[in-house]
Structures are given as structure tokens and as C-alpha cells.
Amino acid sequence: MKKLLGTAAALAVMTIASQAHAARDYVWAAGSSTVFPFTTRVAENYAKKTGNKAPKVESLGTGGGIKLFCGGTGEGFPDIANASRPMKKSEFDACAAKGVKDIIQIRIGYDGIVVATDKDGADYNFKLEHLYLGLSSKVLRFGKHVANPYKTWDEVGSGLPGNRIVVYGPPPTSGTRDAFIELGVEAGARKFPILEEMRSNNEKGFKGLVDPLRSDGWIDAGENDNAIVQTLTRTPGSLGVFGFSFLEENGDKVKGATINGVAPTPTTIANGSYPLSRSLYIYVKKSNLGVTPGLKEFVSEFVSDAATGRGGYLQSRGLIPLPAAQHEANKASASEGKTMSRPTS
Incomplete structure (x- = not known):
């Protein structure tokens, strides 16, 4: 029973x-x-x-x-x-x-991750190392890792606009941010032999040094990518990081930067020639x-x-x-x- x-x-x-x-x-x-x-x-x-x-x-x-x-x-x-x-x-x-x-x-x-600015703003032609030098909290300078000293993009690389480094992007919970750090910031850091060697020997240490973004140039703008687009039109000279679909939808308001000389397009994203390409x-x-x-x-x-x-x-x-x-x-x-x-x- x-x-x-x-x-x-x-x-x-x-x-x-x-x-x-x-x-x-x-x-x-x-x-x-x-x-x-x-x-x-x-x-x-x-x-x-x-x-x-x-x-x-x-x-x-x-x-x-x-x-x-x-x-x-x-x-x-x-x-x-x-x-x-x-x-x-x-x-x-x-x-x-x-x-x-x-x-x-x-x-x-x-999808591709784009670095965009206002349609009427200056053109940006980034190399991957520029993303690391401009946005990482600590950067390699004269053989030492120091708090990021760069204030404007022309200090980061010759030929870049002289605008102040202000980038609106997704928060730490975002996959777009994770991918941007891996494909952009980390890839840029690896252009420096000393950092590439560090990554080979101690990947965790490499990420701990390179991945944190500067608090005085990177601004967490929430999970609403449309809000970032709107911010760019109201903040001349600023940049935004978001998915390619939002660039296509707002092509009348914003434009994307080239990365290593390649513009984000459906073709360059699909064939992987655009460096900030990813799967969804x-x-x-x-x-x-x-x-x-x-x-x-x-x-x-x-x-x-x-x-x-x-x-x-x-x-x-x-x-x-x-x-x-x-x-x-x-x-x-x-x-x-x-x-x-x-x-x-």
C-alpha cells in the first residue's frame, strides 16, 4: 500500500x-x-x-x-x-x-561589427592596432604598459582625425562587446611582438592586461543599438560600436569606418576579409x-x-x-x- x-x-x-x-x-x-x-x-x-x-x-x-x-x-x-x-x-x-x-x-x-560615426563627420580608416591603442585601459608605450595616455585619435595614428576619443558601445553583458574586444582590441594588441608572445605563453594574463576598456574614452551605452546611432548624430566627432544591420538601417544618418583598409559590406563580412566579422x-x-x-x-x-x-x-x-x-x-x-x-x- x-x-x-x-x-x-x-x-x-x-x-x-x-x-x-x-x-x-x-x-x-x-x-x-x-x-x-x-x-x-x-x-x-x-x-x-x-x-x-x-x-x-x-x-x-x-x-x-x-x-x-x-x-x-x-x-x-x-x-x-x-x-x-x-x-x-x-x-x-x-x-x-x-x-x-x-x-x-x-x-x-x-554579421560584422562596425565602428561608425555621423554621416557628415570625418572619415576614419583604422588599423587594428589603432583600436587597441585608442581603447584599451593600459597600452604598450616605450616597452612598458601604462595607463592609456592618448586623448585624440591623431595621437593614436597619423592620418586619423583629431577628434577626442569618445566611443559609445555595448556593456559587458553584450556579445557584440565580447566580439569587438576579441576581433578588434586583442587582434590589434597582437600586432606588437611582445604582446603576441605574452598571449602565446599566458593567454589569461594577456587578456587581463589588454581587455579592460578605458573608462575615460569608452562609454557603455546599454543594449539598445538604435540609441547609440541617435547619440552619434547628436555628438559630433564621437564613434559608436554596433552590429552591421544597424548601419544598413541607418545609412542616411551614420557611416562605417574601414578596418585595415576594408569597408564593412555584405560581401566582405561573408568572405571574412572585413576583420570584425562574426557568426550569429x-x-x-x-x-x-x-x-x-x-x-x-x-x-x-x-x-x-x-x-x-x-x-x-x-x-x-x-x-x-x-x-x-x-x-x-x-x-x-x-x-x-x-x-x-x-x-x-
Whole structure:
């Protein structure tokens, strides 16, 4: 009798947990401000096609979105994390610790990080080392690491405008900031042999020295990239860091700088010749595919030819499509529910 009562109690608990998990009747995605407009557009099309409730999409930054996504299972946590960089090993482990163990990684396309200024402002032609020298909190000067002494861009590199170093960019929770530091600031620092040698021997020490951005020249402007665009038009001579899609949408107001002589365009981002190019992702809880109403259909819409294929509606919003073969593989992985392995870093 006790055994039967125990079994009944266990079933009751499982039923209540399942009902709690299924209580939310809409898809929930959270994360990257760069991926936000793409996910929002897919959500709109999904709702029109299916008649289902439109998904909830939040812009919290990649780090903030993944943290919430990894917080646990059930209706109180997102089904999807939007990310403008790959999930880190530490984040994957944090997910696993909270019971989020089967994660589908879907690369949706490419994006470039742009350094932009007001349309009527001076032209900037940066080398990668200029981004390090202009923005790192400590820089190499006469063989020593010192607090950044540069006040204007022409002090950083000849040929750059004489404007004061003022850059509005995303906060530490943003994948755009992470990628900008890795692809821009760190890559610029590595142009100096002493720092490249340090990275080879002590990567953690290298990052600790190079990655912190100066507080007197870099201004955290939140997760709203449109707000950064508006700030540039009101602050002559200032620069902003954000995703390429926002440059395309606001080409009448701002313009992008060249990096190592290459301008950010769909072609240069897709072929990798633009140095600040990156991949964009969504992460999906496989366990939620049969629980959250519409999640499977929403993911199918995201990887469809109509959305992320070449000529799809997200391309018109600034997403750089994957090559055809990778797009097809992407669709297959999403359909099969193939889960990711633990990241190596």
C-alpha cells in the first residue's frame, strides 16, 4: 500500500511539474541586441503564418540572455537564447548544473561589427592596432604598459582625425562587446611582438592586461543599438560600436569606418576579409520542443529558406546569409534536433 501511495505521489509531482512547464503558451527568446531584430522579424512572420501567439523576444545582451536561458527548465526560463558569439564552456557547464543539458546550437548567419560615426563627420580608416591603442585601459608605450595616455585619435595614428576619443558601445553583458574586444582590441594588441608572445605563453594574463576598456574614452551605452546611432548624430566627432544591420538601417544618418583598409559590406563580412566579422546564433532547449506550444514551428521558420536563406527576408534586415551548403546542413540539424557538444573554451 505504501509503495502504491509513493508511486501515486511521484506521478502527481511529475504531472504538476509537467503542467507548470507547459503553462506558458508562447515561445520566449532572450539575449543579443544584434540578433534581436532578426528574431523579432521571424516572430512576426511565424505569428502571421500560424495564427499562434507572437513569441516574446527580449534584448538583454548575449551574456544576460544565456544566463537566463541556463537558469533552469520550465516556463520561468526562455526556450531560446539569442547570441552574437558562441556559447562559452563556462556557460554550457552552468546550463548543465541547472538541468539544461540538451542544447541545439543553430548558426543563423553572419554579421560584422562596425565602428561608425555621423554621416557628415570625418572619415576614419583604422588599423587594428589603432583600436587597441585608442581603447584599451593600459597600452604598450616605450616597452612598458601604462595607463592609456592618448586623448585624440591623431595621437593614436597619423592620418586619423583629431577628434577626442569618445566611443559609445555595448556593456559587458553584450556579445557584440565580447566580439569587438576579441576581433578588434586583442587582434590589434597582437600586432606588437611582445604582446603576441605574452598571449602565446599566458593567454589569461594577456587578456587581463589588454581587455579592460578605458573608462575615460569608452562609454557603455546599454543594449539598445538604435540609441547609440541617435547619440552619434547628436555628438559630433564621437564613434559608436554596433552590429552591421544597424548601419544598413541607418545609412542616411551614420557611416562605417574601414578596418585595415576594408569597408564593412555584405560581401566582405561573408568572405571574412572585413576583420570584425562574426557568426550569429540561437540556442534552443531540445526538451522544450515538445512542451512549449509552437517552439518547433518557430525554429523551423527561423532556419527556413524564406527567413535565413539567400534572398530571405532577414537578408533585407542586414543578416549576411550562410553559404547554401551550410544553410542546408543547418536546416537538417534543426530538424533532427542535433545537440551541441561541450565547447572547448
